[in-house]
Amino acid sequence: FFSCLFFLDVRCATTVVEMTKSGKTQSPYQKVIQYLDNIGATHLCRWIPKKWEKVGHVIVLRYVAELHEFEKEVGNAFIKVFPDVDVVVVDGHGVQGELRQPTSRVVMQREGGPCSGTTEVLHIENGVKYKWDVLQIMFSSGNTKERIRFRREVKAKDEIVVDMFAGLGYFSIPLAMATAVNRPRHVYCIEKNPTSHHYLKENVQLNKVGDTVTTMCGDNREVGEELLGTANRVLMGYLPTPVTFLPRAYAFLDPLQGGVIHYHYTATKAECVTLPAQHVAEMLGPLGVVVVSQEEPGVGSGTVAGDLDLAEDRGSGARGGEARTEAALLEGTVDEATCVSQTLGPAARACPARPVVCTFLKVHCIKSYCPQVFHWIAEMDFRPHTLTPNTTCP
Known part of the structure; x- marks a missing residue:
């Protein structure tokens, strides 16, 4: 066989x-x-x-x-x-x-x-084994570079990772097989399709990462309750756009330390940065998240840019931000309650001293999706920001 x-x-x-x-x-x-x-x-x-x-x-x-x-x-x-x-x-x-x-x-x-x-x-692929039935499960060869990048470059040492759309383990298994300097403490893979979950479990065993990877079969909005508030990194590998799942992804993050969400979506070159920022503002703004304005990087004509580095490291803050309300929020130069109320909405008013700042670290173009539209991944960093150190939330 x-x-x-x-x-x-x-x-x-x-x-x-x-x-x-x-x-x-x-x-x-x-x-x-x-x-x-x-x-x-x-x-x-x-x-x-x-x-x-x-x-x-x-x-x-x-x-x-x-x-x-x-x-x-x-x-x-x-x-x-x-x-x-x-x-x-x-x-x-x-x-x-x-x-x-x-x-x-x-x-x-x-x-x-x-x-x-x-x-x-x-x-x-890159030493990672994926087993599946081509009549029952999709496998995108166009995502090869990103799967390789997850094993070689993503720095997730000692992190708790939740993969909300694990599939065959496309990204989570390479991450679990990373070298010791980048390897996460544990990866939790959630997959709704029972057939995909069957092969996901096989792939975990084939790659001998059973000590690092735990699989769950079910809708990520209904399973994994025990993981809420524990993750340092969340993977959202689903197309065309998992925008309605953003609140659940955000709920998986550690509320005290924050973390990174890898958000997959489809967009034109012109909206590759503004669209995910809009998604975060719409879905997570009411939960107390501020999207830090970035000086939008240009995407050159011709081939689509592979990577757009928007911040050098976690928590680096805004670079060239133009929105006065958000910039003032970070600098603490305007009335805190007024600023938070205007920017975040009613949900944040209960705790104006601890908004959560969303900074875009990097935007990757993965592949063409359809004419003029591409598959992108935004790496978004979410960090609690204390305006007044001596103020505590009720």
């Missing part, structure tokens, strides 16, 4: 795999086109996708309406061209529903192939 579990490989027209008799290189795409030409199916060539995902013995093709009635012929071409492929799957219409389940279906299997009949695969 384990011979069916290999690596994920994004194949495209620029991938060189072999030499032709003339000495020229030939890509996987060119091999498929040549095969179709040879069998007299040239009319299909113009619609063949130029890139696809190969996960072990499975190739996943995106749906092309013009090829719908020829899917078996196309699937057979891939089986013939690639001897290590036993199953060809078409991804119908991406993912659907709250649980983001794929709409994929099998269109061709190799007769007598060693892995025919199974769509369960294993992907090894």
Whole structure:
């Protein structure tokens, strides 16, 4: 069985795999086109996708309406061209529903192939093992750099981490496998989809992080009550935007020390900073959170900026803030009660001396989501700010 579990490989027209008799290189795409030409199916060539995902013995093709009635012929071409492929799957219409389940279906299997009949695969990425069924669970190869960054760069030493949308453990398992200088004390993974949770538990065992990772199956708004007020870091990896879950994420944070929320969302380049700030203000402002104004960094034309560093470290405060009320709040130069009332609303008036300041540490562009819209992650730091040191909340 384990011979069916290999690596994920994004194949495209620029991938060189072999030499032709003339000495020229030939890509996987060119091999498929040549095969179709040879069998007299040239009319299909113009619609063949130029890139696809190969996960072990499975190739996943995106749906092309013009090829719908020829899917078996196309699937057979891939089986013939690639001897290590036993199953060809078409991804119908991406993912659907709250649980983001794929709409994929099998269109061709190799007769007598060693892995025919199974769509369960294993992907090894940066030393992390992910096992799942491609017909039941989504896996985005476009998030690879962020998953790698979580293992190599995110500084979470001795932290309590809550992953609200854990999936297969996309981000939480790499974080749990970080080196000792960055490794969290414990990671709690919450996943609502029972099938995803099944594979999440398997992946925890495959990667031998059971001592660091605890999994929970259920809606993160209903499970994990014992984690409220304990976390130093919260992961919100859900698209298109988990804005309505922000109050729950905020509730997981330690109220005395605060912490960081990794907030995934979709936005254009122009609104990549203003949109998440607006989400925080709308959802958490009534809970006593002030979004510190930043001098909005420009995002250059052409390719989307990979990282926008908005603060050098935690609690660095505003840089170039233009909103007088918030700047004055931090400096304590105006009447505290008036300032908090204007900025935070009624919920904060009970304790005007301890607003919580939200500072944007970094904004990452992960990948394209749809035309002119991109998948972003904002790392937002939440810290209690005491205006009057001698004042205590009732």
